[in-house]
Amino acid sequence: MNETTEKKKRPQIPRQKMPEQEPKVRAKNFDEVPFGYSADLAKLEASRCLQCKKPLCVEGCPVSIDIPAFIGLILQENFLGSAHKLKEMNSLPAVCGRVCPQEDQCEKLCILGKKGEPVAIGRLERFAADYEQAHGEFIMPPKAAPTGKKVAVVGSGPAGLTLAGDLIKKGHEVTIFEALHKPGGVLVYGIPEFRLPKAIVQAEVEYLQKIGVELKTNMVIGKIYKVDELMANGYDAVFLGTGAGLPTFMNIPGENFNGVYSANEYLTRSNLMKAYLFPQYDTPIAKGKKVAVLGGGNVAMDSARTALRLGADDVYIVYRRSKKELPARIEEVHHAEEEGVQFHFLTLPVEILGNEDGWVCGMKCQRMELGEPDESGRRRPIPVPGSEFTLEVDMVVVAIGTGANPLIPSTTLDLKTNKWGYIVADQETGATSKKGVYAGGDIVTGSATVILAMGAGRKAADAIHLYLTG
Amino acid sequence: MFPIVESRLLAAAVKQFKIAAPEIAKKRKPGQFIVLRINEEGERIPLTIADADPEAGTLTIIFQEVGKSTEHLGRLKAGDMICDLIGPLGVPTHVEKFGTVICVGGGIGIAPVYPIAKAMREAGNTVLSIIGARTKNLLILEEEMAKVSNALKVSTDDGSYGYHGFVSDVLQNIIDEGTHIDLVVAIGPVPMMRVVCNVTRNHKIKTVVSLNPIMVDATGMCGACRVSVGGRTRFVCVDGPEFDGHEVNFAELVKRQRAYLNQEKLALESFRHTGGACQGGKGL
Numbered sequence: 001m002n003e004t005t006e007k008k009k010r011p012q013i014p015r016q017k018m019p020e021q022e023p024k025v026r027a028k029n030f031d032e033v034p035f036g037y038s039a040d041l042a043k044l045e046a047s048r049c050l051q052c053k054k055p056l057c058v059e060g061c062p063v064s065i066d067i068p069a070f071i072g073l074i075l076q077e078n079f080l081g082s083a084h085k086l087k088e089m090n091s092l093p094a095v096c097g098r099v100c101p102q103e104d105q106c107e108k109l110c111i112l113g114k115k116g117e118p119v120a121i122g123r124l125e126r127f128a129a130d131y132e133q134a135h136g137e138f139i140m141p142p143k144a145a146p147t148g149k150k151v152a153v154v155g156s157g158p159a160g161l162t163l164a165g166d167l168i169k170k171g172h173e174v175t176i177f178e179a180l181h182k183p184g185g186v187l188v189y190g191i192p193e194f195r196l197p198k199a200i201v202q203a204e205v206e207y208l209q210k211i212g213v214e215l216k217t218n219m220v221i222g223k224i225y226k227v228d229e230l231m232a233n234g235y236d237a238v239f240l241g242t243g244a245g246l247p248t249f250m251n252i253p254g255e256n257f258n259g260v261y262s263a264n265e266y267l268t269r270s271n272l273m274k275a276y277l278f279p280q281y282d283t284p285i286a287k288g289k290k291v292a293v294l295g296g297g298n299v300a301m302d303s304a305r306t307a308l309r310l311g312a313d314d315v316y317i318v319y320r321r322s323k324k325e326l327p328a329r330i331e332e333v334h335h336a337e338e339e340g341v342q343f344h345f346l347t348l349p350v351e352i353l354g355n356e357d358g359w360v361c362g363m364k365c366q367r368m369e370l371g372e373p374d375e376s377g378r379r380r381p382i383p384v385p386g387s388e389f390t391l392e393v394d395m396v397v398v399a400i401g402t403g404a405n406p407l408i409p410s411t412t413l414d415l416k417t418n419k420w421g422y423i424v425a426d427q428e429t430g431a432t433s434k435k436g437v438y439a440g441g442d443i444v445t446g447s448a449t450v451i452l453a454m455g456a457g458r459k460a461a462d463a464i465h466l467y468l469t470g
Numbered sequence: 471m472f473p474i475v476e477s478r479l480l481a482a483a484v485k486q487f488k489i490a491a492p493e494i495a496k497k498r499k500p501g502q503f504i505v506l507r508i509n510e511e512g513e514r515i516p517l518t519i520a521d522a523d524p525e526a527g528t529l530t531i532i533f534q535e536v537g538k539s540t541e542h543l544g545r546l547k548a549g550d551m552i553c554d555l556i557g558p559l560g561v562p563t564h565v566e567k568f569g570t571v572i573c574v575g576g577g578i579g580i581a582p583v584y585p586i587a588k589a590m591r592e593a594g595n596t597v598l599s600i601i602g603a604r605t606k607n608l609l610i611l612e613e614e615m616a617k618v619s620n621a622l623k624v625s626t627d628d629g630s631y632g633y634h635g636f637v638s639d640v641l642q643n644i645i646d647e648g649t650h651i652d653l654v655v656a657i658g659p660v661p662m663m664r665v666v667c668n669v670t671r672n673h674k675i676k677t678v679v680s681l682n683p684i685m686v687d688a689t690g691m692c693g694a695c696r697v698s699v700g701g702r703t704r705f706v707c708v709d710g711p712e713f714d715g716h717e718v719n720f721a722e723l724v725k726r727q728r729a730y731l732n733q734e735k736l737a738l739e740s741f742r743h744t745g746g747a748c749q750g751g752k753g754l
Binding site: 179180181189217218219220223224245246247249255256258259261262264265268269273274278279280281282283284286357358405406407 | 493494511512513514538553554555556558559686687689690691693694698703725726730733734736
């Protein structure tokens with residue numbers, strides 16, 4: 001078969017699905033939902049790529065991965081080479097292949113998507129990265145000569161990990177300070193095992209340690225050391241990638257009843273503390289039978305699906321707008337629906353009801369209808385008079401977003417924050433109002449995505465490198 | 471890994487550990503706490519720092535064996551390792567020269583009161599302390615409290631030692647004697663703190679309490695430790711642990727502390743059933 005006929009044939013191959021656990025089965029376990037591509041499926045999917053000379057997909061990638069190149073290497077069965085190609089630009093491909101919203105980034109711009117379905121770039125990224133984790137030998141990447149400069153990275157989430165990987169390769173000494181007992185930030189405390197196995201995060205962190213990054217867990221910066229102390233103790237630059245870890249509540253009556261969780265608490269108990277393995281693990285978690293999850297983002301979907309896996313009979317997503325406005329990824333909503341999560345759209349909780357022991361026993365709600373678009377461009381929900389009703393629930397998870405944790409801003413002199421408490425940082429460099437201090441990820445932007453945090457880490461790494469060597 | 475360098479039994483089921491944690495030992499201030507995790511399966515346990523020796527690089531913690539995790543902790547010996555230790559956490563006690571400060575400690579609550587009494591005395595206050603326990607052999611830190619206080623009164627619920635009654639009764643007597651009091655610091659079981667606050671509220675004496683709700687991360691990330699103070703929801707881990715006792719909703723706090731009673735019972739039973747064979751901490 002010559003190359004021309006082969007190219008003509010490619011678009012006729014449909015986008016390949018990843019084999020995954022049956023919804024009924026997976027809704028009762030914490031194992032990862034998709035199994036990932038086999039080598040054959042990966043090659044078939046890779047063959048759909050047109051290898052555009054001016055690839056639009058790359059423009060959609062916040063860390064500018066050479067997408068046609070890594071896909072081309074899969075087609076040539078050079079899976080390790082493909083993974084190495086990914087790692088040139090992305091230090092966490094196994095993570096991104098799973099949790100990036102590709103439909104809004106690379107895949108959105110794929111030329112095949114104009115008439116049919118785009119190349120499954122995320123699934124291919126995952127395949128190559130997983131292949132390397134399973135088969136690859138550790139290869140020390142090229143490192144620049146030591147500069148003698150030291151960088152402190154506060155927080156080991158996606159922004160901090162990316163930045164640490166970049167700066168160590170540029171010859172700087174890098175120490176990550178993590179407040180929790182395990183590294184990974186939201187990748188370990190927030191995103192559930194069934195969506196992102198913790199072993200994968202651990203492998204990525206171990207890779208960074210192998211290439212020389214020092215990791216200090218159990219270090220709450222702002223408490224054990226202030227940022228100024230880090231700088232006085234020999235760090236030439238500091239990167240703040242602490243995330244937006246302050247839970248938001250609805251501020252409605254009854255939120256302090258037992259059985260009401262912030263999504264942060266619920267997911268931290270389950271993911272970081274492995275409460276789903278209680279009593280083998282010591283941390284308990286309430287196992288609601290009728291669970292309401294408030295909010296419509298990815299975190300709400302994660303919470304709802306966790307509640308199912310912990311044995312709930314009915315799990316409701318309660319969202320004040322309609323299905324169209326759900327901020328969660330379509331794939332996550334789809335997975336939640338398949339597993340049996342029920343949706344109450346256009347519904348606003350107004351009060352949580354409790355029994356005399358202080359436990360949740362119901363939730364008063366109000367129906368909403370959509371009015372004129374608000375400042376976000378989405379139609380504003382307005383209450384329907386006289387539409388109040390009570391939802392019978394014994395657990396409520398509040399997943400309506402997070403705010404800025406004030407621990408670092410409140411203990412760092414001359415660090416400017418905006419009116420929501422997020423750190424003010426230059427969009428291109430991450431430079432803050434304080435000399436030598438950079439910031440990126442959710443602590444600057446508010447809750448966003450893993451890949452955007454990584455992009456911010458990448459930019460800040462370049463800027464810090466310039467600051468230290470320029 | 472944080473080695474236990476010394477272990478002492480202070481009273482029935484009450485233990486004191488000195489743990490090597492040099493960085494925290496240098497930094498901690500009275501009123502602050504640590505979180506520890508015994509081993510890989512362990513939960514994050516918040517414990518007040520009872521004392522610290524910055525030169526030796528050690529922290530002193532005192533705990534009562536009341537459930538699976540504390541019983542497990544209690545089985546560890548000098549030389550054993552604690553997997554994780556995080557701190558210092560929480561806002562330190564506001565220490566200044568107030569005048570006359572009464573430090574009230576009930577049961578295991580005497581441990582967190584001790585460093586505060588010491589700091590208040592060092593700041594030039596007249597420190598009158600009241601400590602109490604259910605019964606004599608549960609009373610801890612009597613000598614230490616006597617050393618840092620201008621005067622110390624002791625009570626036991628059963629009358630086996632000192633005043634027969636509650637610490638709040640002793641406090642009421644001191645007030646009735648006409649003693650001028652500028653501040654009361656009260657730490658102990660929630661019912662005790664609530665009664666103390668009721669006593670001082672009538673006399674408009676400012677009263678600080680230190681709360682010990684359930685926590686998970688203890689860095690302000692999860693909100694498990696929320697309490698209502700003056701009608702506002704506050705996080706004990708970052709906004710506290712100390713609050714104006716006259717503003718705290720103790721009834722809600724008690725209910726929230728009991729959220730996992732069933733699981734706690736189950737965990738303890740299964741731990742005892744297996745003989746707690748896993749000695750934790752070692753090599754994990």
